[in-house]
Amino acid sequence: MSFMQIHNLKVHYPVRGGILNSVVDYIYAVDGISMEFEKGKAYGLVGESGCGKSTTGKVIIGLEKITAGRICYEGVDVTNSNNHRKSAFNRDIQMIFQDAHSSLNPRKRVQDIIAEPIRNFLKLTPKEEKRKIHELLEIVGMPEDAKYKYPHEFSGGQKQRIGIARAIATNPKLIIADEPVSALDLSVQAQVLNFMKEIQREYGLSYLFISHDLGVVQHMCEHISIMYKGRFVETGSKYDIYKNPQHIYTKRLLSAIPNTSPIGRDERKKERILVEKHYQENVRKYFDRQARVFDLVPVSKTHFVAATSSMKGGF
Amino acid sequence: MDVLLEIKELHTGFRMNDTFYNAVDGVSLSLRKNEILAIVGESGCGKSTLATSIMGLFDQRTTRIQGEILYQQKNLAALTEEQLNEVRGLEISMIFQDPLSALNPLMRVGDQIEEGLIYHTDLSKEERKQRVLTLLQQVGIQDPKHVARQFPHQLSGGMRQRIMIAIAICCKPKIIIADEPTTALDVTIQAQILDLLVELQKETGAGIILITHDLGVVAEVADRVVVMYAGEIVEEAPIKELFLHPQHPYTRSLFHSIPQMNKKSDRLNVIEGIVPSLIHLPRSGCRFADRIPWIPQEAHEENPQLHEISPGHFVRCTCWKSFYFNTRKGERYV
Structure with missing residues (x-):
């Protein structure tokens, strides 16, 4: 059974203009799509630039407002209700961004970056939190001393792995991966893809894999x-x-x-x-x-x- | 063989803390007439540096170019800026990766195409305008009169790249250097642009140096391929030879990293370690040795050279003879 359903999702952006800056038209970024997510499966979303695939990802996780349609998560309607910061939905849906470098706060150490979702959603003592961070770094294959470093000290592939560590910190059910490898070189891309498959198998994750690269999508989804x-x-x-x-x-x-x-x-x-x-x-x-x-x-x-x-x- | 461009022992170094570090380290290659030569490699391997060295687009205070770039008995590396301007655009031209940042945002695209004509030819204004329109038509633009009067931001990514190509071919150059011409484009547009490049090349007989990291693009258009790693050429071969019988461990590892439909295993090959940075580049011995540590040291040459193993197929170092892949379960396969 699917744990999450998206029903006739629409995102329309108003175009303003004219004399009183009134709404003259709409851009139909996402115009009525429906999806279902099952546990442990990877879903690919492919399209040319500007087709609305990234908007779809953002709207599911709650970074954009929904114009019409419904998102149901485990039987609960969660449409536009994501301002409850500790809701189960926010904990269980996480995102990996395209540009790992700009998605990591340059002024935070790796341990604080990874700890952020843990502090938001899980109530752990500092000791447990430390152990959890070690565990996560181990999962993504990074040395222990990496936690004291800053994002700029890592290579592109390593940064993307830190991004993944942060995404899996709360044991999510669905990870939205928005072009996670398109900025990476071939061999590094292979590394990240292998790794994403591995954690999928191990933790029964689902992916929404957004990409314009059909080769990568058919490998993953x-x-x-x-x-x-x-x-x-x-x-x-x-x-x-x-x-x-x-x-x-x-x-x-x-x-x-x-x-x-x-x-x-x-x-x-x-x-x-x-x-x-x-x-x-x-x-x-x-x-x-x-x-x-x-x-x-x-x-x-x-x-x-x-x-x-x-x-x-x-x- | 009609050799258009010959590069001999090219070293391009950048200055950092008063020492020069070579990003291109002893590259020799030649470009023939009517040929598309692809240069492939990952970021940081020196492929773009090589292209920019040919065009002489570096600040000479912070870079050092040694070696020879021979074009019609002229050494481009030794020319002054004025002498280079006579060659650039007229004989050798370049297509850049990101057309939006390469085009002037404040100039109509027609005028930008005309610039090269003003500089290099004595055509009258009328003739130039006419030539711009034919060029736009040549690169597959439907309504040249209208497009010529537009600004870059009004055009789509594919259209902008077409404008870049029109600028590059405006004076019928003998050599076109295309630095990742399709990386910023969607696949459908990419296919169109590549087809256009091949078509134009057939028409004009120019030689094209295509720089890319996408092996799919290479397979679709190139005639000959040079694979670079850490500033050096590690393998050079005609297209079919390279794709059917890749020999150097780096080339083979790259091929195994491509996600493919009909592959049995769902694990992709990963090259151990990372591409060394410019400062930490090993300057002696086989530069790829660190990333294939399971191959014994004796397999590498002390001073790796390019060896011709079959006609036109060059491989650096001798380690390819004893190379095999290691799976995580400890199995070996070739």
């Missing part, structure tokens, strides 16, 4: 949603999306990923140009009159795609 202009165009299991993409936008996205084999690259290029041409010609069919993505309809048990009901068989 069983369940993937493709987002475009604030709405889902396709959601399904890894195999549904990669082996049997239905929506034209997904197909185009997949054809654009560089392959790490030079063999057959000319054919891939031809294919890519073909898909792009097909996309340009048919793109209107896949969106409604306001250029919005259609609602999702099921293709199979796990696989949903945005389409009108009349188009269902016609892909």
Whole structure:
């Protein structure tokens, strides 16, 4: 059973202008998405920049206000109620940020950075707190003396691991990872990804993995949603999306990923140009009159795609 | 072979506390006509420093460039700023990673493309305007007249990068240096920009040096690849050779770190340790030795050289012969 449901979530930003600075229009950053989270699973959220994927992450954790829709956590409606600092929801949902460097307070030592969620949510004696910090540093594979250092003394990968240590300090159920590895080099990226998988297995964590890198997402996630202009165009299991993409936008996205084999690259290029041409010609069919993505309809048990009901068989 | 650019034993050092530390340490390579040469490596390996050295974009008070960069019998490393200005933009041009910070925010993009033409050609104003419009069309912009009058902030990331490319090709240079041209872009836009680069290269016959950390991009467009680590070339090979038979431990470790769909194990390979900083760079022996400690010392050369192991395929040091991967369970595999 899912422990958390998001229902028809919307975030609209007002655009102000005109003579009295009145609201003239809205930007539909997130425009009606629904998700469910199950224990121990990783969910991927993929899309181009500006499609609203980061906003989705922020709104779930409560860094942005929800315009409409509902978030239910273990049967309790937690929509916009995150100002209770010690609520179970805030303890159980944590976030890993893209830029580890700017997400760590430069004037705090590592031990104080990691201790912050512990002090907020867990009532521990100073001794227990110390032990907990040691434990966390050990989990993320950092030496014990790291706790006296400041963030700038670490490399990019190490900083990201401090960020992870902070996120797992309260034994959360869901971690929202907003592009956690996109600023890292390949070998460091591998290190962080391995590590995230390990703690997932060990603690039964769920992830919402937000990324524009389809390679990373398919490595980490069983369940993937493709987002475009604030709405889902396709959601399904890894195999549904990669082996049997239905929506034209997904197909185009997949054809654009560089392959790490030079063999057959000319054919891939031809294919890519073909898909792009097909996309340009048919793109209107896949969106409604306001250029919005259609609602999702099921293709199979796990696989949903945005389409009108009349188009269902016609892909 | 038509060699366009030849670099011989290039050392580029930065001054820190009155000592020079070489970020590029003895790199020799050549760029041929009609070729896309990719330079790959992780951050801090000196690949961008190499590109900027070719363009001479460094402050000469704090950097020291030794060695030769030969272009048409001229040593670019020894030219003065004025002499370099004659070459830059006309014969060799550069595409930068972040187009928003490379473009002038206060100038219309059409005027920015025109700048190079004013400096290097004697075209009349009318001819220049015409050329700008053809260039914009060439880089795939639908409505050149309208776009030429816009400012960079009014354009999308992909459009801006197209403008950068238009600026780079405005005087039909023989060499284009592209420093991470697609890193800041989405995959769909990235594919379009790469296709555009390849197309333009085929049309003009220019040589392109493509600097990137993305092995996928390399596999899609490059003809020859140079892998750099800690300021040195560790492997150089034609594209297929490198991707099918990578030899140097560093190259192989990198390939094993890429998340891939059809991989059996779900653990990615991790290279032990970290890239040494400029000050702590080992200056003798195999620079990669610290990161593969399970390989015995005897396997490394005392003074690692590039060896040609098959035609056009160079590998530094001899440690690749005895290299194997170590899993965490202590199993070995090659």
